[in-house]
Amino acid sequence: MDETKNGAVKLSFDQDLGIATLTFQMSGKANMINDEFGAGLAEALAWAKARPGLKGIILASGHKDFCVGTEIDILYQARDVEELYRRVRAVQAAYREIETIGVPVVAALTGSALGGGYELALACHRRIAIADPRAQFGLPEVTLGVLPGAGGTQRLTRMLGFQVAADFILQGKVVRAAEAKEAWLVDELCGDREGVRDAAIAWIRSNPRATQPWDRKGFTFPPPAPGTADARDMVLVGCGLLYQKTAGAFLAPQYALSAMQEGCGLTFDRGLEVEARYFTKLACGGQAKDMIRTLWYHRTAAEKHEGLPSIEQLGIEQGISTVGVLGAGMMGGAIAWIAAKSGYQVVLKDIRQDALDAAMKHCEGLTSKRARHLDEVGRRELLARIKPTLANEELKGSDLLIEAVFEDMDLKHRVTRETEPLLAAGGIWASNTSALPITPLARASQHPDRFIGMHFFSPVEQMVLLELIVGRQTSDRTLARALAFCRQIKKTPIVVNDGYGFYTTRVFSAYLMEAAQLVAEGHNPALIEWAARSAGMVIGPLQVFDEVTLTLVRKAVPHGEKYTGRRLASEGFELLKTMVDDHKRYGRAAGAGFYEYVDGKRRHIWPGLGQVVRATPERSGIDLIISRLMLAQCVEAARALDEGVIQRKRDAEVGAVFGIGFAPNTGGPLSYIDRRGIRTVVRELEALAREQGDRYAPPPLLLSMAEKGERFFEAVDQAG
Numbered sequence: 237m238d239e240t241k242n243g244a245v246k247l248s249f250d251q252d253l254g255i256a257t258l259t260f261q262m263s264g265k266a267n268m269i270n271d272e273f274g275a276g277l278a279e280a281l282a283w284a285k286a287r288p289g290l291k292g293i294i295l296a297s298g299h300k301d302f303c304v305g306t307e308i309d310i311l312y313q314a315r316d317v318e319e320l321y322r323r324v325r326a327v328q329a330a331y332r333e334i335e336t337i338g339v340p341v342v343a344a345l346t347g348s349a350l351g352g353g354y355e356l357a358l359a360c361h362r363r364i365a366i367a368d369p370r371a372q373f374g375l376p377e378v379t380l381g382v383l384p385g386a387g388g389t390q391r392l393t394r395m396l397g398f399q400v401a402a403d404f405i406l407q408g409k410v411v412r413a414a415e416a417k418e419a420w421l422v423d424e425l426c427g428d429r430e431g432v433r434d435a436a437i438a439w440i441r442s443n444p445r446a447t448q449p450w451d452r453k454g455f456t457f458p459p460p461a462p463g464t465a466d467a468r469d470m471v472l473v474g475c476g477l478l479y480q481k482t483a484g485a486f487l488a489p490q491y492a493l494s495a496m497q498e499g500c501g502l503t504f505d506r507g508l509e510v511e512a513r514y515f516t517k518l519a520c521g522g523q524a525k526d527m528i529r530t531l532w533y534h535r536t537a538a539e540k541h542e543g544l545p546s547i548e549q550l551g552i553e554q555g556i557s558t559v560g561v562l563g564a565g566m567m568g569g570a571i572a573w574i575a576a577k578s579g580y581q582v583v584l585k586d587i588r589q590d591a592l593d594a595a596m597k598h599c600e601g602l603t604s605k606r607a608r609h610l611d612e613v614g615r616r617e618l619l620a621r622i623k624p625t626l627a628n629e630e631l632k633g634s635d636l637l638i639e640a641v642f643e644d645m646d647l648k649h650r651v652t653r654e655t656e657p658l659l660a661a662g663g664i665w666a667s668n669t670s671a672l673p674i675t676p677l678a679r680a681s682q683h684p685d686r687f688i689g690m691h692f693f694s695p696v697e698q699m700v701l702l703e704l705i706v707g708r709q710t711s712d713r714t715l716a717r718a719l720a721f722c723r724q725i726k727k728t729p730i731v732v733n734d735g736y737g738f739y740t741t742r743v744f745s746a747y748l749m750e751a752a753q754l755v756a757e758g759h760n761p762a763l764i765e766w767a768a769r770s771a772g773m774v775i776g777p778l779q780v781f782d783e784v785t786l787t788l789v790r791k792a793v794p795h796g797e798k799y800t801g802r803r804l805a806s807e808g809f810e811l812l813k814t815m816v817d818d819h820k821r822y823g824r825a826a827g828a829g830f831y832e833y834v835d836g837k838r839r840h841i842w843p844g845l846g847q848v849v850r851a852t853p854e855r856s857g858i859d860l861i862i863s864r865l866m867l868a869q870c871v872e873a874a875r876a877l878d879e880g881v882i883q884r885k886r887d888a889e890v891g892a893v894f895g896i897g898f899a900p901n902t903g904g905p906l907s908y909i910d911r912r913g914i915r916t917v918v919r920e921l922e923a924l925a926r927e928q929g930d931r932y933a934p935p936p937l938l939l940s941m942a943e944k945g946e947r948f949f950e951a952v953d954q955a956g
């Protein structure tokens with residue numbers, strides 16, 4: 237055995253087999269693509285080529301994962317298009333060298349291969365993966381606003397055909413081992429690391445002259461072949477579907493589609509060049525930077541609870557093993573389920589047996605849909621951890637009580653008085669109120685220091701965000717214990733100070749009420765929906781209205797005005813009242829809202845709206861509507877920061893994007909202000925405030941930032 241090592245790769249050569257194994261083991265916790273990787277790979281390939289009697293190469297990993305992709309700092313910091321282009325071309329060239337080296341090369345995927353890591357595997361002649369359900373494969377680049385730049389758009393398309401490749405690349409879809417095998421993202425699965433190595437050796441021995449399909453003479457694309465009428469139709473349909481889905485707000489999938497389509501009409505090497513150009517343009521542009529900042533850096537910081545108190549720091553135990561949930565409605569049932577899924581014993585209390593029955597049925601549904609990794613026994617055990625009850629006494633000894641009864645201060649006070657004494661010694665109380673301030677809620681509590689807001693989002697099992705609200709008397713110990721619970725149930729926290737609607741509900745209400753106001757002023761409802769989506773909002777506001785119900789918002793607005801002393805858009809509220817009170821249009825569940833529903837399916841805007849709204853706006857148009865919908869939210873976010881509700885800027889971004897579907901392409905409301913320019917935004921807000929009223933008035937923070945020309949976040953794109 238001939239062995240050596242460089243900074244990134246361990247090299248060994250088995251003379252008997254003639255096989256070189258290049259084991260990536262980079263200095264950090266994972267293999268990722270950066271300069272160390274590039275130098276290590278080049279050196280390793282040169283070393284392997286120089287082995288006399290070389291018959292094949294295995295690329296392997298000494299870390300848990302095979303390779304997790306490009307180092308994000310490189311992408312985020314890149315500003316110089318030319319320089320990045322050179323770097324990308326160098327990686328492409330190294331990958332090209334792998335597949336044209338003259339001997340079979342196998343990727344031994346003993347862990348996840350993602351992004352540039354999966355592209356490395358694509359440059360090998362065969363991909364053999366471990367059948368570990370934790371291992372993931374795919375090209376998730378577009379989810380961070382970039383595209384695969386190391387040949388992924390060219391190789392996957394030539395390998396699987398346009399449609400399948402588009403399905404993976406344009407959605408940034410990542411799949412687990414079994415599905416990866418089914419979709420031919422990997423060729424073979426083996427039970428363990430040794431199995432993967434044995435299979436790699438066997439494959440090399442039986443395929444001594446392996447080449448890539450696209451390097452063989454007479455290579456033809458999986459049908460339809462580029463240039464044919466069928467291929468053109470497919471691309472057209474693909475463009476249409478993409479536009480329908482993204483409303484043109486997200487550049488990365490558009491560029492990826494272009495790279496695939498244009499590159500596939502060219503030779504392989506020219507295709508790589510096209511890909512590199514699209515990649516570089518995207519990566520140096522503003523959208524990718526804004527997305528990476530929030531969806532990667534801020535999200536990771538939030539997931540790690542950076543800067544937040546922890547039970548370890550405070551030297552306390554989480555001390556939560558039994559959780560009581562009060563109210564088995566839409567929220568309570570699902571909260572009980574995720575707590576049980578995370579291993580807690582849960583008592584679910586309601587005052588109505590039918591609510592408990594419905595909640596347990598819902599939990600069964602969730603178990604069969606979302607706990608597939610468990611066997612039958614595991615699923616039964618999960619459900620058995622939830623104990624539905626009508627009796628308060630069953631809550632006795634709970635370490636954490638989560639209240640999710642109706643949104644009514646008096647009822648919440650009553651429930652607190654009744655059940656708080658049942659908490660175990662030192663137990664904590666959490667309210668899942670969606671807007672009521674925590675400090676007044678805690679007035680009914682004997683232990684306001686152990687009272688916290690724990691705002692879940694619907695559907696609880698899908699939404700990753702948890703908004704923790706610290707009341708005036710909530711202690712750090714309580715927050716730390718709530719955070720430990722949050723970690724256990726695998727949610728991403730933002731921690732905000734108290735105030736009506738805290739953070740997310742405040743910004744969310746601004747979105748909805750501005751849309752209602754626009755409708756009331758006579759702007760075209762379909763245009764409002766499209767404007768929101770083309771700005772990147774995940775769901776149009778009128779659709780959201782129907783989902784959360786018009787009734788709920790109708791009840792919430794007077795609450796909001798009572799607690800904040802501020803008037804919300806008034807014509808919009810009058811419209812809402814008319815819709816609910818006179819026309820019984822309560823929302824989707826009732827089959828009637830801003831939209832019409834047929835068999836539960838959303839069809840079109842309610843035609844009757846034209847009779848209810850008679851006004852005609854002086855000016856309208858998509859730009860005006862986008863500005864109003866976005867700025868109404870941004871000014872609210874800035875106010876929350878100015879008033880100290882938001883303590884960390886990252887929470888403003890993470891909360892908006894992950895809690896309420898704020899345009900992910902923008903990075904969040906503060907990034908949006910940065911991108912439009914603080915002075916432009918303040919000017920627009922002042923004009924809107926003159927026309928529309930105080931809800932648009934820029935808070936002192938924005939005024940002083942505009943004066944000094946400041947930003948919320950450092951500029952890292954070409955323009956900055």
Ligand code: NAI
Nearest residue numbers: 563564565566567568586587591640641642643669670694
């Ligand atoms: P829901 O109407 O579906 O359920 C409320 C449940 O509480 C009902 O089953 C009711 O029988 C029960 N209940 C009433 N009085 C009770 C008592 N004294 N003891 C025990 N149970 C009692 O309401 P939903 O939507 O689950 O909301 C619950 C809370 O969560 C509210 O404060 C709401 O604002 C908040 N929230 C709701 C969200 C949503 O999307 N629906 C999102 C986040 C928070």
